[in-house]
Amino acid sequence: MSWLNGIRAKSISVMLINAGGCTGCARQFQAALLLDSGKGITLTGNPRHADVLFVAGCINNKSADYLKEIYNKMPSPKAVIAAGACACEGSLFRSEENGINPLEKVLPVNTYVRGCIPEMDKMLEAVINVVEDGYKEYKDGWDHDTELER
C-alpha cells in the first residue's frame, strides 16, 4: 500500500444508507461509531467524499435507483458493504412484490455483515478491512470506475 493510501485508510468516510426495513442496522452502526469514535471512521452525507457505502435494510425498486446514483458519484477506490439480514439476503421481505433482494443484485458488494442485528464490532471491522483491502488492491488496478446503468 502506498503511504498516501495508508493515510487514507486511517481516515474513513462512510455514507450510511438505510434502504428500507426497520432501521435497526443503521442505528446500530451509528451507535457503534458514537461508542468507539477512536477508529477514524466518520459519516458523510456527500457521496463524493465517501470511501465506503454502508447499506442496511431491504432494497426495493425505488431505493435501488438511488443506491446506483450514489454509487456512481463516489470516487474510486470505493467499497460497498451489505449490513444485516435484509441487505444480505432480503430476510423476511424477499418475497415482497416490490423487493429486489439482495443488495448484490444492485451493486458490486465487497463484504457482508450478517445478522439481525449484526454486532457493532463486526460492522466496524468490516469497514476497516474493506478499505485496507481495497487500497491494497487498487494499487494493482482495483477498478470500480465503471458507471452502473439505472
Ligand code: SF4
Ligand atoms: S436485518 Fe434486522 S435489524 Fe437490520 S434492518 Fe433488517 S430487520 Fe432491521
